[in-house]
Amino acid sequence: ENIIFNGEIIERSKVNIDIEDRGYQFGDGVYEVIRVYNGKLFTKEEHINRLYESAEKISIQIPYEKLELIQTLEELVQVNQLDTGIIYLQLTRGSFPRQHGFPKSDVPPVYVAYTREMPIPKVSMDEGVKGLLIEDIRWLRCDIKSLNLLGNILAKQKAAESGCFETIQHRGEEVTEGSSSNVFIVKDNCLITRPVSNLILNGITRQVIIKLCQENGISFKEEIFTIDDLLEADEVFISSTTSEVMPIIQVNEKVISTGKPGKITRKLQQLFQQKIGM
Numbered sequence: 001e002n003i004i005f006n007g008e009i010i011e012r013s014k015v016n017i018d019i020e021d022r023g024y025q026f027g028d029g030v031y032e033v034i035r036v037y038n039g040k041l042f043t044k045e046e047h048i049n050r051l052y053e054s055a056e057k058i059s060i061q062i063p064y065e066k067l068e069l070i071q072t073l074e075e076l077v078q079v080n081q082l083d084t085g086i087i088y089l090q091l092t093r094g095s096f097p098r099q100h101g102f103p104k105s106d107v108p109p110v111y112v113a114y115t116r117e118m119p120i121p122k123v124s125m126d127e128g129v130k131g132l133l134i135e136d137i138r139w140l141r142c143d144i145k146s147l148n149l150l151g152n153i154l155a156k157q158k159a160a161e162s163g164c165f166e167t168i169q170h171r172g173e174e175v176t177e178g179s180s181s182n183v184f185i186v187k188d189n190c191l192i193t194r195p196v197s198n199l200i201l202n203g204i205t206r207q208v209i210i211k212l213c214q215e216n217g218i219s220f221k222e223e224i225f226t227i228d229d230l231l232e233a234d235e236v237f238i239s240s241t242t243s244e245v246m247p248i249i250q251v252n253e254k255v256i257s258t259g260k261p262g263k264i265t266r267k268l269q270q271l272f273q274q275k276i277g278m
């Protein structure tokens with residue numbers, strides 16, 4: 001299996017990550033997950049742009065050109081003969097004797113990327129899944145796609161233990177986002193999602209969905225909504241790179257509307273499939 005290590009495609013078993021890598025010790029780094037459909041990277045520019053933005057927000061300088069990065073990722077997909085799956089990539093602040101403050105400025109980031117086969121979750125997308133409400137205990141810079149994911153991990157584990165696919169996090173009454181997804185509701189034929197701020201990640205899938213609404217005359221607004229709005233919604237779905245448009249048919253004990261994926265959710269799933277050419 002081939003991977004990318006500091007810009008070079010090499011055999012996975014040849015990689016050496018230092019025990020004092022700051023990603024390992026502090027979660028001090030940023031990452032992306034990019035979907036690969038039919039051997040092609042979906043919304044690659046958007047993901048790479050977000051990677052550079054996340055890195056900039058925590059003062060990591062990426063020592064590669066964006067185009068160079070994309071080309072190597074495409075080469076990796078080719079040599080690994082990946083058809084449907086994902087690319088995971090991360091950059092840490094590098095390796096340095098442990099101290100909280102940044103290392104000297106000449107310490108280069110450590111960059112790793114690999115591919116994984118991952119089918120489209122067709123059955124769940126058809127039938128819908130359950131969500132679990134949970135207080136959002138994460139830090140106040142959820143706009144950064146940081147390797148530090150403890151809050152998200154603890155939330156996701158709670159969901160799994162409750163037989164749910166995903167958590168729906170809230171700060172007080174306000175819904176923020178899933179543990180690895182954005183949340184949408186439909187009320188009176190209008191799609192609603194929370195506006196971007198420091199409290200959520202601006203999902204690339206979220207952005208694709210907003211564009212699909214604009215292109216197809218689906219009424220849409222970015223507005224803060226509450227737990228009550230969610231429970232009383234006509235439709236609920238979450239969005240992410242790996243889950244695409246995933247219907248939520250139950251939240252805690254409350255069945256959403258008829259308990260089936262809703263009309264607008266279905267429509268967006270269709271439009272999304274068209275967009276990716278499947």
Ligand code: PLP
Nearest residue numbers: 180181182201203204205240241
């Ligand atoms: N919010 C969080 C916290 C995430 O981790 C993710 C993705 O993993 C998303 C939202 C959705 O983002 P995207 O659509 O870019 O995958």
